Amino acid sequence: MKAVPVYLLFQPANVLVPNRKLQDSQEVNWAGIVSIERVQGKTGEHINQGDYVPTRHRGGGTHQGEVDKVVTDDAGAHEEDVANPPKMRLSILVVSLIHGAFLSPALLGASPLHHGSSVSNPGQDLISVLSSAAENPIVDGRVSDTVSNIRSSIAADRSFHAAGDETVQLAWKKIETIFTNRTSSTLLDFVHSIVVSGLLPSNLLSFLNGYLNNNINSGYNMNPDLDRERIYPSRAAKDALYSIPEEALRQAIYVSNFSPSGRNERKPVILVPGTAAPAGTTYYFNFGKLGSAIPAADVVWVNVPDASLGDVQVNAEYIAYAINYISTLYQTKVSVISWSQGGLNTQWALKYWPSTRDVVEDFIALSPDFRGTIVSTLACPWLAGTVCTPALWQQGSDTKFVHTLRGLGGDSAYVPTTTIYSSFDEVVQPMRGDQASAILQDSHGVGVSNNHLQTICPHKPAGGIYTHEGVLYNPLAWALTIDALTHDGPGDPSRLDVGKVCQRLLPPQLSLDDMLGTEGLLLVSMSEVLRYTPKTFTEPDIIGYASIVPGVAESGIRREREI
Structure with a gap:
């Protein structure tokens, strides 16, 4: 099959369909009403603009990613390779970014619940939150990569060792360097720099890691x-x-x-x-x-x-x-x-x-x-x-x-x-x-x-x-x-x-x-x-x-x- 470009345009009123199996393919992560141009299946049928198609992206399905597969229910529920397509053009990507959740009415504008969850979160801590985000196939690829790096850096012992005022001065210089570095531009960037620099010794990391269950x-x-x-x-x-x-x-x-x-x-x-x-x-x-x-x-x-x-x-x-x-x-x-x-x-x-x-x-x-x-x-x-x-x-x-x-x-x-x-x-x-x-x-x-x-x-x-x-x-x-x-x-x-x-x-x-x-x-x-x-x-x-x-x-x- 000749490789052809795929262009996706997700509208805010889309309704995502549940996970489901398609023949021998892996479980589809998410799907929506999309606009696709010039994609043909093996039997020659066209996938037309406005068709319902499940899609899967390398690295988590982001506006920066490239489409690996197009899966359609037409003509026997098969998959088609799309080789090296251009980056997607999108206006609104309707997809939940946390824990693989599907689109809900609340995401489209309904008021969220007023109440938070209990302080008791069995089995959940800061590290598990990072792990979930890093491994989630629908989280923005750049985000998941950065989160994965943060998680790895936390596991490494990079704490500096000094005493008294010298340590305060050293820590201050590290903080000063991080926040004057123009390559850091988002919360994730700042967090990654703080962790990599060794500013959070093990006792503090342990305390912060358990914040979800702290009374x-x-x-x-x-x-x-x-x-x-x-x-x-x-x-x-x-x-x-x-x-x-x-x-x-x-x-x-x-x-x-x-x-x-x-x-x-x-x-x-x-x-x-x-x-x-x-x-x-x-x-x-x-x-x-x-x-x-x-x-x-x-x-x-x-x-x-x-x-x-x-x-x-x-x-x-x-x-x-x-x-x-x-x-x-x-x-x-x-x-x-x-x-x-x-x-x-x-x-x-x-x-x-x-x-x-x-x-x-x-x-x-x-x-x-x-x-x-x-x-x-x-x-x-x-x-x-x-x-x-x-x-x-x-x-x-x-x-x-x-x-x-x-x-x-x-x-x-x-x-x-x-x-x-x-x-x-x-x-x-x-x-x-x-x-x-x-x-x-x-x-x-x-x-x-x-x-x-x-x-x-x-x-x-x-x-x-x-x-x-x-x-x-x-x-x-x-x-x-x-x-x-x-x-x-x-x-x-x-x-x-x-x-x-x-x-x-x-x-x-x-x-x-x-x-x-x-x-x-x-x-x-x-x-x-x-x-x-x-x-x-x-x-x-x-x-x-x-x-x-x-x-x-x-x-x-x-x-x-x-x-």
């Missing part, structure tokens, strides 16, 4: 009911109504150190996680240790389901509820520390649940993306960013979600707010100048300080190459956070010994393992993005309570139409 990430915590005060389905008349059952909202809160008898002497601090990172693991190596700096602080955190990869509007419900729940439990105001998407979650909660503003005395946002980010597909290299998770779609710089949040005063703080950010953020950009995504205005007059590390500590260690996650262990970020929590109003650099703070690489409360463990969050984030399903083609619609406000959902339409 600190549990979404099923037994917290007491609040009998004295009603906060559900809303606390005040102007609050949006929750769409999630109260039990699920309450169980997501991890309260580590509460005593009714001593609560009047305690200062509750709610830690809100970022995208693709469970809260317990996120803060274990950094602000989970805030009590060493402020003994009266009781840190609690919110384990948002699906590692905050689902709809940010839904994620924000967990934060709004946690604020009102913890303030009622402790009978005092609370402070909130957020990282990454956690800033969006908190700002959305403050905007649409106004009752929360009365009980939050400080909001400290680390590496927030209040304007979204121009590199929102960094963590979604599959199919050139064609499919992604809802939360990552929503965090683009020109999305309905971001425009809705910022509209009608949402670009200004609702409570005393301290933002802290770095120019070298690999996830959120821009992060310098007047258009930095982390900046909030103060039109409500509550008090805001926007703190750019490189401006406050120019050409000093604390103003160096701190990444998106690196801000969590930055000494200036810690100093400003402590200042905000121990004074009225936002953090103020003028109250700090900036000369001393800027000379440090780490705050006094943290160690080398804390720095490396925090960078290891990227490995967990990669695992969570690989695990999340279903992927989607665009951001979710704005929920009713926000979309009915005039003028808040004008953007993002162009992106939907392009897709």
